[in-house]
Amino acid sequence: MLRACVIDFGKGWERHVPLVEFSNNNSYHARPEIIHETTKKIVQIRQGLQAARDRQRSYANIRRKPLEFQVGDSVMLKVSPHKVAQKLELPKELSNVYSTFHISNLKKCVSKESLVIPMKELRLDDKLNFVEEPVEIMDREVKQLKQSRIPIIKVRWNSKRGLEFTWEREDQIHAKYPHLFSNISLASN
Incomplete structure (x- = not known):
C-alpha cells in the first residue's frame, strides 16, 4: 500500500500517509498482526521524515549568518x-x-586590495553585463561526441580580472568575432 501511495502521489506522498493508514486499518485482514505491523511501519516512516526535516533545519540554521552592515562598509x-x-x-x-x-x-x-575599477575602463551592455572581447585564439581541438565532432578553440579574453582563457565552440566565436579568424583557416572546413 505504501509503495502504491508513493507511485500515485509522487513528491507529495508523505501528506497522504494518513489516508493509507486509515484505509489499512479499515480493511479486512486475515491476520490482525498485519494491521499492527503496517501501523508500526507508518509511525516509523513519520518519525524518519520528521528526523530528516529536523536535521535539515539544524544544518540550515548553523550556516545562516545575520547580515549586518555599517555606514561606510564596502x-x-x-x-x-x-x-x-x-x-x-x-x-x-x-x-x-x-x-x-x-x-x-x-x-x-x-x-585588502582595492577592487575599484574606474567606470571609464569598463564596457557594459544595456543589461549592465561586462563586455569582454576575445583577443586571440590560443589553441584548437576537436571534441569527439558519440555521433558528431565539434571544433572548439581556446580563447584569450581582455578581462579586467587578469589573464582569462576559455574553451568555446569555434562556429559560435567565428560568427560573433570573424576578425579573429583572418589569418586562420577554420577547423570545420
Whole structure:
C-alpha cells in the first residue's frame, strides 16, 4: 500500500500517509498482526521524515549568518533584475544604476586590495553585463561526441580580472568575432 501511495502521489506522498493508514486499518485482514505491523511501519516512516526535516533545519540554521552592515562598509553586489529590497547610496559614476537591491545580493567586501575599477575602463551592455572581447585564439581541438565532432578553440579574453582563457565552440566565436579568424583557416572546413 505504501509503495502504491508513493507511485500515485509522487513528491507529495508523505501528506497522504494518513489516508493509507486509515484505509489499512479499515480493511479486512486475515491476520490482525498485519494491521499492527503496517501501523508500526507508518509511525516509523513519520518519525524518519520528521528526523530528516529536523536535521535539515539544524544544518540550515548553523550556516545562516545575520547580515549586518555599517555606514561606510564596502560591499560586493551581485546584480539580479528581479529582487528588490535595500537602497544604497552609490557613487556619481553609477547614477544610471537603480540603487535598490535585495539584501541577499550584498556581500561584505573583505579584500585588502582595492577592487575599484574606474567606470571609464569598463564596457557594459544595456543589461549592465561586462563586455569582454576575445583577443586571440590560443589553441584548437576537436571534441569527439558519440555521433558528431565539434571544433572548439581556446580563447584569450581582455578581462579586467587578469589573464582569462576559455574553451568555446569555434562556429559560435567565428560568427560573433570573424576578425579573429583572418589569418586562420577554420577547423570545420
